[in-house]
Amino acid sequence: xxxxxxxxxxxxxxxxxxxxxxxxxxxxxxxxxxxxxxxxxxxxxxxxxxxxxxxxxxxxxxxxxxxxxxxxxxxxxxxxxxxxxxxxxxxxxxxxxxxxxxxxxxxxxxxxxxxxxxxxxxxxxxxxxxxxxxxxxxxxxxxxxxxxxxxxxxxxxxxxxxxxxxxxxxxxxxxxxxxxxxxxxxxxxxxxxxxxxxxxx
Amino acid sequence: xxxxxxxxxxxxxxxxxxxxxxxxxxxxxxxxxxxxxxxxxxxxxxxxxxxxxxxxxxxxxxxxxxxxxxxxxxxxxxxxxxxxxxxxxxxxxxxxxxxxxxxxxxxxxxxxxxxxxxxxxxxxxxxxxxxxxxxxxxxxxxxxxxxxxxxxxxxxxxxxxxxxxxxxxxxxxxxxxxxxxxxxxxxxxxxxxxxxxxxxx
Numbered sequence: 465x466x467x468x469x470x471x472x473x474x475x476x477x478x479x480x481x482x483x484x485x486x487x488x489x490x491x492x493x494x495x496x497x498x499x500x501x502x503x504x505x506x507x508x509x510x511x512x513x514x515x516x517x518x519x520x521x522x523x524x525x526x527x528x529x530x531x532x533x534x535x536x537x538x539x540x541x542x543x544x545x546x547x548x549x550x551x552x553x554x555x556x557x558x559x560x561x562x563x564x565x566x567x568x569x570x571x572x573x574x575x576x577x578x579x580x581x582x583x584x585x586x587x588x589x590x591x592x593x594x595x596x597x598x599x600x601x602x603x604x605x606x607x608x609x610x611x612x613x614x615x616x617x618x619x620x621x622x623x624x625x626x627x628x629x630x631x632x633x634x635x636x637x638x639x640x641x642x643x644x645x646x647x648x649x650x651x652x653x654x655x656x657x658x659x660x661x662x663x664x665x
Numbered sequence: 666x667x668x669x670x671x672x673x674x675x676x677x678x679x680x681x682x683x684x685x686x687x688x689x690x691x692x693x694x695x696x697x698x699x700x701x702x703x704x705x706x707x708x709x710x711x712x713x714x715x716x717x718x719x720x721x722x723x724x725x726x727x728x729x730x731x732x733x734x735x736x737x738x739x740x741x742x743x744x745x746x747x748x749x750x751x752x753x754x755x756x757x758x759x760x761x762x763x764x765x766x767x768x769x770x771x772x773x774x775x776x777x778x779x780x781x782x783x784x785x786x787x788x789x790x791x792x793x794x795x796x797x798x799x800x801x802x803x804x805x806x807x808x809x810x811x812x813x814x815x816x817x818x819x820x821x822x823x824x825x826x827x828x829x830x831x832x833x834x835x836x837x838x839x840x841x842x843x844x845x846x847x848x849x850x851x852x853x854x855x856x857x858x859x860x861x862x863x864x865x866x
Contacts, residue, residue: 467742469763471733477718480711484688485699491687497757498686499715500722500731507722510681511715514700517678518709521701530701532672541668556698562670 474500526597528573528590530555538571546570547604551594551623553577553611561609569607572597577615578622591623598630605633612639675701727798729774729791731756739772747771748805752795752824754778754812762810770808773798778816779823792824799831806834813840 468475474496482492499507523529524536531537538544538558548569552558558571574589586592597603608623610616624634639657641650650658669676675697683693700708724730725737732738739745739759749770753759759772775790787793798804809824811817825835840858842851851859 467763467766468738469760470731470738471721473714473717473721473733474731477711477714480707480714483703483707484696484711486692486696487685487687493760494757495685495687496718497731497755500718502684503719503722506681506684507715508719510678510685511712511719513674513678513681514708514712514715516674517697517701518704518712520672520674521704521708530671530675530698532674537669537671554698556695559670559694562668565668 524573526593527571528555528575528593529558529571544568544570547602548607549594549597549603549605550607550609552609553616553619557609557611567607574610574619577610577613577619579615586622586626589619591626594623595626595630598627598632603632605635608634608636610636612637725774727794728772729756729776729794730759730772745769745771748803749808750795750798750804750806751808751810753810754817754820758810758812768808775811775820778811778814778820780816787823790820792827795824796827796831799828799833804833806836809835809837811837813838 477499478489478492478496481487481495482489484492487495499510517532520532522531522534522536524531524534524539526535526539529536529538533540539546545568548567549572550558550561550567550569551572551574552561553574553576555573558573561567561571572590572594574591574594576584576589578584578586578589594606598606606623606627608620610620620636627634638661639654640661641647641654641658647655678700679690679693679697682688682696683690685693688696700711718733721733723732723735723737725732725735725740727736727740730737730739734741740747746769749768750773751759751762751768751770752773752775753762754775754777756774759774762768762772773791773795775792775795777785777790779785779787779790795807799807807824807828809821811821821837828835839862840855841862842848842855842859848856
């Protein structure tokens with residue numbers, strides 16, 4: 465704004481809100497006004513929730529999940545099959561798979577993918593602790609649920625190599641047509657994979 | 666999520682973020698993870714900024730603007746022409762007009778529009794203080810910058826009636842083709858207004 469029309473504290477709030485993914489400079493202003501209008505129901509509680517998250521958030525030293533306890537809720541959940549570890553790139557992938565609710569397994573969050581061009585090597589990721597987890601025994605299967613990108617697949621290969629000598633089954637997610645997807649919009653690679661992995665009806 | 670995969674404090678944060686306009690349940694999770702990853706640069710400062718805004722935010726008792734001082738920055742700005750008042754529905758309209766930077770005037774925020782169906786009458790809006798501001802004298806012009814909706818125009822008519830006996834010029838925003846707009850996409854009302862208000866080149 466050319467001239468100041470509100471207090472610096474409110475401008476600061478707008479500035480910080482604009483850095484939240486999903487919000488831009490314009491929607492940050494709208495969000496700030498909404499928060500101010502809902503001062504008691506939203507602005508206050510959200511500020512407190514952020515303060516509390518800031519104080520309490522921890523990265524699980526075992527699997528890399530984000531939680532307020534360490535080891536995390538997933539690692540200490542005795543109702544989960546801890547002998548099955550789903551390896552994901554990011555915490556958001558863990559959350560997405562949990563929403564699907566298809567498995568009752570443990571997780572391991574890599575924190576990214578190998579990317580030599582960006583200078584990201586194996587030691588920059590949470591890979592060595594995964595190998596250690598498997599070495600300790602008690603792990604039956606590793607499901608590599610990395611993204612179907614070049615970096616994701618490279619990372620999957622690297623992990624497979626590292627686990628080579630250990631007595632563990634290694635699997636990856638199936639490729640195919642997304643449920644609800646239209647063939648016409650799919651790329652050739654996906655269609656080829658779906659055809660090759662066709663199943664009997 | 667079917668089963669808990671993270672701490673209740675983080676779930677609470679996601680729940681509250683989902684209520685911010687521009688964010689939904691899914692983008693709230695993404696936003697929360699981003700905030701946690703940028704704990705020092707974003708989560709902490711944003712929490713503090715919200716707390717500070719919560720403590721300090723005030724509605725200007727003179728014009729209805731949102732600020733941390735009362736009267737607000739706009740009302741006490743001596744470089745502004747305080748004899749000219751731009752009447753807007755919402756604080757966001759004030760901010761939008763200030764971004765345009767076309768005027769150097771004072772403002773008056775109504776806090777909505779008349780809407781008998783929703784039970785919003787004149788006393789629910791910041792109209793009486795506007796009449797008082799004008800009655801006190803020193804106001805030369807009132808620019809009714811309300812939305813070009815039925816409710817906005819009804820509100821403008823009501824305010825015009827209320828100001829009838831007072832010595833003040835009342836104007837409204839021009840109707841016409843938006844700058845950069847294509848005629849083909851405009852409604853008949855706008856085109857008619859633009860034709861009627863045509864100007865010599």
